[in-house]
Amino acid sequence: MIETPNHLFIGxxxxxxxxxxxxxxxxxxxxxxxxxxxxxxVELRKCKKEVVPFVVGGSKNNHQVQFMICQGWMVEDNIxxxxxxxxxxx
Numbered sequence: 010m011i012e013t014p015n016h017l018f019i020g021x022x023x024x025x026x027x028x029x030x031x032x033x034x035x036x037x038x039x040x041x042x043x044x045x046x047x048x049x050x051v052e053l054r055k056c057k058k059e060v061v062p063f064v065v066g067g068s069k070n071n072h073q074v075q076f077m078i079c080q081g082w083m084v085e086d087n088i089x090x091x092x093x094x095x096x097x098x099x
Contacts (some may be wrong), residue, residue, distance in 0.1 A: 012058070016058055016060075017058045017061065018061045018062075019040075019044060019047050019060065019062050020063035020064055021039055021040055021065070022061060022065045026085045035068070039056060040064065041076065041077065042081075043062070044060065044082055057058075062082060062087060066090065067090060068088065084097060
């Protein structure tokens with residue numbers, strides 16, 4: 010999580026997995042859970058921050074990402090590649 014005066018960025022590195030719950034996987038549906046918890050935090054703190062979810066190394070074909078986009082909680086521009094992250098540092 011990264012916090013700025015106006016935004017709360019939540020994200021994760023993704024690898025392809027289906028949307029089914031599998032107790033063998035750690036943190037199933039983590040992106041969705043992080044987003045919901047961040048929205049609750051913003052509401053409880055009564056602050057005007059925008060919650061901005063993102064993924065690195067994922068694709069819009071990932072089930073969790075599709076769900077987030079379908080709900081209007083995430084935009085495709087926030088699906089980043091590792092090269093996008095590398096470009097942030099000289």
